[in-house]
Amino acid sequence: MSLIKVTNLTFAYDGSYDNIFEHVSLQIDTNWKLGFTGRNGRGKTTFLNLLLGRYEYSGTISSNVSFEYFPFHVEDKEKYTFDVVADIYPDYEHWKLMREFSLLKLSEDVLYRPFNLLSSGEQTKVMLAVLFLKENSFLLIDEPTNHLDLHARELVSDYLNDKSGYILVSHDRSFLDNCVDHIISINKTNIEVQKGNFSDWWENKQRQDNFELAENDKLRKDIKRLSESAKRTSNWSDEVEKTKNGTRNSGSKVDKGYIGHKAAKMMQRSKSIEQRQHSAIEERSQLLKNVDSSESLKISQMNYHKSQLVELDHVSIHYGEKNVCQDISFTVEQGDRIVLSGPNGSGKSSLLKLICGEEIPYSGVFRIGSQMQISYVSQDTSQLCGNLTEFARSNGIEESLFKAILRKLDFSRLQFEKDIASFSGGQKKKVLIAKSLCERAHLHVWDEPLNFIDVISRMQIEELLLEHSPTILFVEHDSEFCKHIATKIVELKV
Structure with missing residues (x-):
């Protein structure tokens, strides 16, 4: 077992004022099978590229393993597949490749066809087979399911379930549930690692979102109550201050010192309530940090005149x-x-x-x-x-x-x-x-x-x-x- 340690990672693209990641810290065991999830555009592929050392960043990423990225770049897709494999991994052993082909239900004759004439599913399987030949590497697998049909997804998912030591980017819930034991999620404000498959993570996320929303509702009511209380206290203070220049009902002279002291105490109380109100507002703004809004969409379809x-x-x-x-x-x-x-x-x-x-x-x-x-x-x-x-x-x-x-x-x-x-x-x-x-x-x-x-x-x-x-x-x-x-x-x- 070895660890990948990410400490205080901060990164933004050149020319951008917005950080993609800010002060991110996490640890990954290289024996884990990690599913990687998060909204589009949050930086999943960017994070994989940072692990690969392709961008400059602040903070540290330390590990004693090398990283390999899927999909491989194929320069000349008209080459025969065995040449494509050799370009990716010149020192591969044929029997090991055939072992992986067998697990992926690929026939050997695939090697003797031009790579560009293979189906997208066959291309994916060939690249995965080569990827898992690279021993002592931690594998970064970026969306292998796109364009795979249902049968191929099930086959690849079972294949990955028998492996370990990878981060898998996929948005297919069933696929992830079958082949991962941890989830990395890129949230709105941080990156988290949790044990379990996608369904476990989703259940935890919904529970946390519901808690934050309930607490937010409670705070919102507190803010309203405090705001009304501060306004009342301020009004009382103003009214008392006005009586400084008036007279008591008995006709005796007003004690301006007493009333000024009373008004000052009310003003102090008002300021105290106001500070509590601002604290509640600040707490509320921090609370909903990772609640992903998923507002309902609408469709406006026309009825046709025939069934x-x-x-x-x-x-x-x-x-x-x-x-x-x-x-x-x-x-x-x-x-x-x-x-x-x-x-x-x-x-x-x-x-x-x-x-x-x-x-x-x-x-x-x-x-x-x-x-x-x-x-x-x-x-x-x-x-x-x-x-x-x-x-x-x-x-x-x-x-x-x-x-x-x-x-x-x-x-x-x-x-x-x-x-x-x-x-x-x-x-x-x-x-x-x-x-x-x-x-x-x-x-x-x-x-x-x-x-x-x-x-x-x-x-x-x-x-x-x-x-x-x-x-x-x-x-x-x-x-x-x-x-x-x-x-x-x-x-x-x-």
């Missing part, structure tokens, strides 16, 4: 001689929340694009309602750029509503001034989801909307879909999300 919006009857999609999917039949009725499920390469995205009006070659019967408005969220965020005001204007959505939704999804006002191209992967997906929520549509079609999106935002989106029950057709590999949301499952096979 049936889409019909597919024995539809097959084919590119040239290659069939992507075959003999697919289902209908989308108003109020349905349908998940398209199936392994990568089974044609889920192609079906969504066909429904959204793209020129996709198909056979069979495909019907869609006339003049039906569809709001589409794509997997791809690579084209996003420019500021949010320009984005709203170019997409014909109301800017104030668009930004209000992003605020609820944990965007800071400072983020509104930045170029979208500089956003994290999760923040870019939030831009697309916020745009979709602003659009007037009869049907929402979302293709893997939760890739890179933090857990709290996923729960907000779940609550939105359950509360407003829009008609939605979606592809998503987060099993918890699908279990809570889907009213129908359409299973595709390769």
